[in-house]
Amino acid sequence: MAVGFSEETLKKFDRIVSRYPKREAAMLPVLYLAQEEFGYLTTEAIEYVAKLMGVAPARVQGVVTFYTMFYTKPIGRHHIQICRTLPCALRGAEKISAFLKKRLGIQTGETTADGKFTLSEVECLASCGTAPVVQINDAYYESLSEEKVEEILRSLK
Ligand code: FES
Incomplete structure (x- = not known):
């Protein structure tokens, strides 16, 4: 077509x-x-x-x-981009990443079967002072803990 x-x-x-x-x-x-x-x-x-x-x-x-903001394949309704650069890494980004993978049952670069979430790892999101940080679509979520991430995931439709 x-x-x-x-x-x-x-x-x-x-x-x-x-x-x-x-x-x-x-x-x-x-x-x-x-x-x-x-x-x-x-x-x-x-x-x-x-x-x-x-x-x-x-x-x-x-x-x-x-650029990571352009997609060459379908992505989920909520695109979770976790910062993996040093300041976020020092403040527990790996733990957050592991939590997200386990919670969503997907690896980096994958989308959940229901098409709701896509998980990506990206470089610095320019919010190092509030590390660890994820960007979900156009919104930033900062100073994250596993509890906060769980709360965020539950709030997303
Ligand atoms: S290192 Fe994560 S926002 Fe800069």
Whole structure:
């Protein structure tokens, strides 16, 4: 099936690229837009974005695979990203990670069978002062303990 933006998304695309001197400079917001539209970025979606941006698909592929916020396969409703960089590690991130894996029954990079949670490990989330930290979708959860994580998981629908 051919991949393409809806009319509404194409209007958003036009607004976004009009704010940049060169189309390619709008790559990140355009990829966000594509991810919002398609859910995740397949090879077809990447080729479509490349055509819109007037660049080679490999250029778009490079950006998509560099950043952890872009997905090339389906992810759960709640994407849990646990920081594994040193300050968080020193404050117990490994313990939190092990707890999450056991509690959800998945490993890093996997999604629960019900499609509710995806677990990823990421580098510094720039909130080292409140380590250990996880980001779930757009929200930060800080100074975590296993008890707090349990509470958070229960609160997520
Ligand atoms: S090291 Fe975890 S937020 Fe910076």
